[in-house]
Amino acid sequence: MSGDWGPVVLAVIFFVAMTPGLLCQIPGNDGRIAEFHSMRTSGLSIFVHTVIFFGLCAIFMIAVGLHIYAG
Numbered sequence: 175m176s177g178d179w180g181p182v183v184l185a186v187i188f189f190v191a192m193t194p195g196l197l198c199q200i201p202g203n204d205g206r207i208a209e210f211h212s213m214r215t216s217g218l219s220i221f222v223h224t225v226i227f228f229g230l231c232a233i234f235m236i237a238v239g240l241h242i243y244a245g
Contacts, residue, residue, distance in 0.1 A: 180242040181235050192227045194219040200226075 191197060194215040200222050202209030234240050 178241050180240040184234055188227055192223050194223045
């Protein structure tokens with residue numbers, strides 16, 4: 175019995191990459207559009223990154239059909 179690990183691996187990778195302030199932050203602090211490696215965050219940037227995270231996960235899991243089987 176093998177499970178489909180594609181959605182799990184994809185969600186973990188996107189979660190780490192889309193953490194606000196780690197690699198980039200949209201919108202940035204102090205009126206900037208984007209900041210890179212600021213290690214700061216705001217409520218609006220958390221919301222924007224959540225929407226982008228959900229959109230990318232939906233595209234890759236449903237439209238592309240990414241599957242990784244352990245076996």
